[in-house]
Amino acid sequence: MTNLFHDSADMQLIPTLAQTKRQIERYGLDVDAQAVLVAARLMTAGAKLGNAADIHFARFGLSTGRYRLLADLEDNEGEELPSQLAENLGVTRATVTGLIDILERDGLVSRRSSSIDGRQKSVLLTELGAKKLRDMASEHFARLETMVGSLTIEERTLFLDLLGRVTRGISALTDE
Amino acid sequence: MTNLFHDSADMQLIPTLAQTKRQIERYGLDVDAQAVLVAARLMTAGAKLGNAADIHFARFGLSTGRYRLLADLEDNEGEELPSQLAENLGVTRATVTGLIDILERDGLVSRRSSSIDGRQKSVLLTELGAKKLRDMASEHFARLETMVGSLTIEERTLFLDLLGRVTRGISALTDE
DNA sequence: ACTATATAGTTAGGTACCATACTATATCTA
DNA sequence: TAGATATAGTATGGTACCTAACTATATAGT
Numbered sequence: 581m582t583n584l585f586h587d588s589a590d591m592q593l594i595p596t597l598a599q600t601k602r603q604i605e606r607y608g609l610d611v612d613a614q615a616v617l618v619a620a621r622l623m624t625a626g627a628k629l630g631n632a633a634d635i636h637f638a639r640f641g642l643s644t645g646r647y648r649l650l651a652d653l654e655d656n657e658g659e660e661l662p663s664q665l666a667e668n669l670g671v672t673r674a675t676v677t678g679l680i681d682i683l684e685r686d687g688l689v690s691r692r693s694s695s696i697d698g699r700q701k702s703v704l705l706t707e708l709g710a711k712k713l714r715d716m717a718s719e720h721f722a723r724l725e726t727m728v729g730s731l732t733i734e735e736r737t738l739f740l741d742l743l744g745r746v747t748r749g750i751s752a753l754t755d756e
Numbered sequence: 757m758t759n760l761f762h763d764s765a766d767m768q769l770i771p772t773l774a775q776t777k778r779q780i781e782r783y784g785l786d787v788d789a790q791a792v793l794v795a796a797r798l799m800t801a802g803a804k805l806g807n808a809a810d811i812h813f814a815r816f817g818l819s820t821g822r823y824r825l826l827a828d829l830e831d832n833e834g835e836e837l838p839s840q841l842a843e844n845l846g847v848t849r850a851t852v853t854g855l856i857d858i859l860e861r862d863g864l865v866s867r868r869s870s871s872i873d874g875r876q877k878s879v880l881l882t883e884l885g886a887k888k889l890r891d892m893a894s895e896h897f898a899r900l901e902t903m904v905g906s907l908t909i910e911e912r913t914l915f916l917d918l919l920g921r922v923t924r925g926i927s928a929l930t931d932e
Numbered sequence: 933a934c935t936a937t938a939t940a941g942t943t944a945g946g947t948a949c950c951a952t953a954c955t956a957t958a959t960c961t962a
Numbered sequence: 963t964a965g966a967t968a969t970a971g972t973a974t975g976g977t978a979c980c981t982a983a984c985t986a987t988a989t990a991g992t
Binding site: 594595599602603604606607609611612614615616617618619620621622623624625626627628629630632633635636644651654655668669670714717718721722723724725726727728729730731733735736737738739740742743744745746747748749750751752753754 | 770775778779780782783785787788790791792793794795796797798799800801802803804805806808809811812820824827830831844845846890893894897898899900901902903904905906907909911912913914915916918919920921922923924925926927928929930
Binding site: 934938941942943945946948950951952953955959961 | 963964965966967968969970971972973974975976977978979980981982983984985986987988989990991992
């Protein structure tokens with residue numbers, strides 16, 4: 581069964597403002613319901629977007645993580661160390677190992693041991709990998725632009741500012 | 757190893773504007789780099805928030821999905837059908853089954869077969885489950901509010917509007 | 933009433949990512 | 963230069979969620 585609900589226009593309504601207000605009032609807390617909604621809906625939106633992105637990238641035989649790795653490689657002259665990739669992508673080295681395993685199996689990247697430092701194994705973008713990026717670029721970016729199409733140029737800048745500030749606040753969840 | 761990078765203030769900078777511009781120019785595409793950034797950073801932010809939320813909920817022996825299920829149950833007089841829960845949470849029934857399995861094992865919910873429709877098995881919030889929600893409410897909401905604290909009241913409303921519009925556009929990734 | 937179809941929930945198997953722990957190599961310290 | 967420590971990459975095992983297929987029950991068509 582496919583979860584068609586994800587694609588519906590009502591997705592943004594999870595959770596609802598009324599629901600959030602009831603929850604806050606139930607315990608008599610002094611909290612701004614809009615603030616809670618921002619947190620909750622950003623979580624929902626992020627999850628749904630992550631999901632949709634994986635469906636999108638699956639068209640090209642990739643996942644979100646594998647695409648991002650290829651793109652970062654392309655942005656660094658086609659060669660990087662796994663540890664650099666991990667830092668650039670904001671994931672762990674262990675995750676990068678897994679991504680490379682599949683990309684190498686599919687012939688999109690290759691590994692090469694360093695002659696300078698025996699611990700290092702740099703990752704190279706193959707011609708096939710570069711071709712994959714070239715072939716998908718047009719459709720990929722067109723879809724992203726369509727997705728954000730309902731925002732004006734000014735609203736996009738504004739959204740990035742607000743998103744950045746909320747993002748910096750995420751540590752409030754994990755602190756202490 | 758813990759991926760401390762996730763907690764850093766630079767998290768929002770993945771990917772960078774310069775990176776995105778290079779990528780678009782490489783293929784000579786006519787796309788707004790800000791639009792691409794909105795998509796890419798929302799994905800990053802959502803993933804990181806989801807991660808942080810799981811760390812947050814783990815303090816209380818819950819995951820994000822299990823908390824949302826309990827909260828939805830509480831908002832529906834403590835009793836719901838798995839299919840209703842799936843719709844309310846925006847996940848599949850299969851996922852709900854898995855969430856209930858663990859919540860039932862931990863004594864926070866229980867299952868009860870319907871006498872009206874033999875296929876249905878409603879889910880009930882137990883007293884222990886209700887207590888869990890009561891006990892965590894204060895800290896939970898306080899953290900959420902702190903997270904969004906850098907946005908003014910007006911900005912929160914604005915952000916929700918913009919986020920909602922981008923969210924509705926997500927189908928552009930999966931269409932056709 | 934009997935067959936076909938739809939629905940509720942579960943099971944099975946897959947992907948993505950994480951944290952932890954391990955191996956091999958390099959570097960610092962004394 | 964020997965031993966301690968740090969670093970690079972990988973293996974292992976776990977969570978969350980998904981899709982697809984399955985079982986049991988209910989409903990509709992003839």
